Amino acid sequence: MLRRRVGGPSGPVVSTLCLGALPFGTTVDEKTSFAILDRFVEAGGNLVDTADNYAFWAPGGTGDESESTIGRWLASRRRYDEVAISTKVGARPTIPGSGLETAEGLSAPVIRKAAEASLRRLGTDHIDVYWTHIEDRSVPLEESLGALEDLVGGGKARVLGCSNHATWRTERARATARANGWTGYTCVQQRYSYLQPRFDVGLPESGHVHVTAELLDYVRSEPDLTLMAYSSLLSGAYTRPDKSLPTAYDHPGTRQRLTALREVAAELGATANQVVLAWLLGGDPPVIPIVGVSSVEQLNEVLGAVELELPGELRARLDLAAQG
Template structure:
């Protein structure tokens, strides 16, 4: 997300090289990354960095490439207040999932990424104002044209996901294979109204539909698991703070000590150990240090007993 803006291109491409050299294959970006970094941006900086890297290295065929559309704001400068995004205003001005916008957005992403196809293309933010039939028929045409291999949905409620799947089955359109939501070790507070964070109902839905992969964004909640002081006043904790979070963090600390790792690393490892649903946790490092700190999570092997304790922890 940050490549080409707050992460300079030299650092970004060094990360990409190290990631692939270590065996990484999955890259996730979006056409709107990251318009909020500075005035005058129209988004697309991350895709452009990836495109130049593909062209220079010839490594496009080594990765499964995901990008997204429908959440680009029409006039970014109008929703920046004192240099920071006003997300409420931004949500009201997303370009949406209309057929013409989807076709245009895919072509623009292909150009920036310097590739002839996208492996996984997400509706970035579920668009309630556009008929699902219009969106799904357009996506089906894009897949049929060979521009996209698979589709996904992000920031979506479970009832909408079921309706999407019903329409795809009814019309023979390609159905989503991936759902990208905010998901971590901490559990969201009961009663929270939030379309983007996995709740119990959505988790159960994904567990009973094994043709859907859960792609978890913000899995370490901006790194709060390693820093009690950071947790105390971090905005990410607003959706999680409480006795349940405290109990799970305590157990997480015990397991981290046992395996000789950080809390953030254990959370990533715990997510990668999940099989129902199967989960791909995304990391979004801003610096090489953050990348190098996250990578050891791949090699952490949690025992069945440790996984049971982590799962059972809570108030």
């Protein structure tokens, strides 16, 4: 699998596809989770994304499950030096059974405690990419960024990223870090796919922030910034008849994009999922998609996107439909 450096010139070199581990240990059992991780690494993948709250909303879930499952896999396979771990802080509920309204937030004590808990569950001594999962405007940026700097200085985090942040907050956080001589955010993670939602309707998933044209321009202008995308395959809605698109995608532009996508997939002999991933991987700026799967068979399909050549004429056709 192709690889690229993330988070600037000193960041880790990782696979161009990232494996999303959100369901591991809850809706995907441990045996299947281990098999998916084994296949991903066998195929050359080495970047795995999780969070300290996955998946608290699943029946019986607490938020420990995904990190703990990855930790047990790392221990059983002894892959500590071969796999880069990406995890997050800030969105874990502080009251069991509640949602983001009681999220842990980004105060310095929370960041320090959460990082230690993630390291313990993962069974490792450092986190390769550590993200602030959601914004916390109740805490001064200096406090949050100072705590993150302490983690980097102590060798517990290597690269920092922000997820579900407004572009202006990302820029301000980076400026604040520069002014203080601290490590800044060099990765951004937002919801992004080929289909685009209506921003006047909103997405049903609480806390999700979609990539905007402004963010794309910002990432293009900042050479050290890496863009990663979650929900790239819209939970199977591109290919599975039992999966419907959220209401936010119900607009004329979606029909134009889907028509172009299906035509391009047919011409290439590929699946719609593979074309979407190839479109993201080769975009401007290039994107690292985070792909969530629940079986090895699903993973094998998305792995096909890495080798898929998307000729310029077909990319232009997809882009033109996206602009219509």
